[in-house]
Amino acid sequence: MLDVHSHRQEIQKMTDVDLIDLKMSARNVQVHYGDTHAIKDVDIDIEAKCVTAFIGPSGCGKSTFLRCLNRMNDTIDICRVTGDILLDDENIYDKRVDPVQLRAKVGMVFQKPNPFPKSIYDNIAYGPRIHGLARNKAELDDIVEKSLRRGAIWNEVKDRLHAPGTGLSGGQQQRLCIARAIATQPEVLLMDEPCSALDPIATAQVEELIDELRQEYSVVIVTHSMQQAARVSQKTAFFHLGNLVEFGETSKIFTNPEDPRTESYITGRIG
């Protein structure tokens, strides 16, 4: 534990910011897919109660890095991750850490809506059930309703909770998936291009939702839309060819980027 604390202090010194509430921090993270070096030496800090956006051209490793944060990369045989990623000062790549337990704390919403082919109710109730978050049916009903309300989809589905989740529209499905992710009460929510399949109205709803989630969670969102990153995030990280090129306040990245590569990307010259 000692060296973890000293590590953290070191981080604080390095980032030269005091009194920030760090939720996750990554140091020297390298990811290899077989021989492909997909993430090269990335250091980043994810603050609590803050939305962090990952932007960058296609194939630069945004999804890969995001998946490191809840160890979803463990499911890919050829993927090798090195370096340290801390969640509340604990290294999530420690041998003692069970990724299953980690993923209950660090939830994930995928690019393509992927509801279970079960009822809307069961989609939401599944996580709380396996984690034992509800003691009885009434509590479970309560969790389901709250999650659906927070997912901004309650009004649309409250009359058909037992209809299949796969029968919803794409945007509704994505909000269902978000509701499903928050039903397990994670501390960090990872979202990989959650709006890429949505129309502008559903996108606006999801963005509103993200803004609301910020009250309690850390949210990390991968997006291809500069406008979206500018609208919803407080921090933005720009990835390019597996490197973290620039990371800082969103307003600063978009108005006054330091790196020329960042500038050309946000002005539309690379990517």
Add this chain to the structure above:
Amino acid sequence: MTDASLHTPEPRKKSSLMTVNARTKSRNASETRFRMYGIAAVAAGVFFLVVLLTAILSNGVGAFQQTFITVEVFLDPAKLDKKGGREIENIKKVSTFGYTPLVQQALFDAVEANGIETPLTKRKDMKALISASAAAQVRDYVIANPEQIGETVSFRVLASSRVDGYFKDRVTRTSVARDKNIKPVHLDLVDGLQAAGVIKKQFNIDFIVGADASESRAEQAGMGVSILGSLFMMLVVLGLSLPIGVATSIYLEEFAPQNRWTDVIEVNISNLAAVPSIVFGILGLAVFIQFAHLPQSAPLVGGLVLTLMTLPTIIISTRASLKSVPPSIRDAALGIGASKMQAVFHHVLPLAMPGILTGTIIGVAQALGETAPLLLIGMVGYIATNYPDGIGAGFLDPNSAMPAQIYEWAKRADPAYYERAWGGIIILLVFLLTMNIIAIILRRRFERRW
């Protein structure tokens, strides 16, 4: 920029949509040709299917009907219970030979009573008409009801297979000319008895539920016991290959690391599916009978051998259906903190279920129709004359199986057995059809859960 204009292709010639150009014409022609091939192929398939079904039905339906003689047998106490007193021990001492004359006499009396003209004057002349099983049938009745001795009881006994053949046009007056068992005069008598209603062709339930009979009693043989043998084998096959196959597939597909060992196992499983079934038969002989000393000809051993044969089929189809479940479902489950096992059992397996069930039922159906491996473990040629008594005996007592029984009948010399072989095939097909229908119903059931 000026360079580029040099390479601009010639502008396309204006053409009307109303005339079909040569390219489109040849494209359409080739499509039409392809459709013709397709239709021809389907037609050929349907034609062969129709030929097959008509052949099976026309040859086999006869087996479900049998010629019966109704006779009033006087259960003569002087012959059946010489000592009197109706003691069961004494009654059992009289063998079927003691009953044969009674049955023959009864038919002889019936001939006289109906006033049928015949040159046959002796009771023994009736032998050619009556199945050898009749005496045993009467004896069984008497042993079960000793108090009936001294009465006249009506029996419906089997006609001999020659008479049955005469009813089914298998035996004719010309064909019996050289036959030692029956003479044209007998056939004349049969005509008379038929007119009098003593001899009739009727539905024969014993063909479906009865046991096999000896070579000379084709009229008595039935599929029942071998159906039971097949059933017990299928229980073994299902009980072993479904859990083993599904567990293997889940492990290989969802948990095993991708390395050289799993590759080797994979290749081996695919190859096993193509191994001729007789190889499994000799393996079963060596391992289960010679090494493990399990009883010969037992459905248990047959089931084990067929399990070996069915496993690859089940594993391959189960893996295919596990693979077809979209990975996004696994990600979804893992992403909210389900363990791998929970993801598989709560989400992947239910979605793969229809495929698994179909594969299993196809595998089991294949096993049901398999004969070759049974040759080697002694389940072919065995004449099962009795039902096994009890479940344990059902697994361990020597028995046959449906396809083995059919093969056995087809081999026998008496043409009466030829018809029974076809009839047996109808029963086998009915079983296979039933299994397929069950597969379809189960699939529908599971698919409705989206």
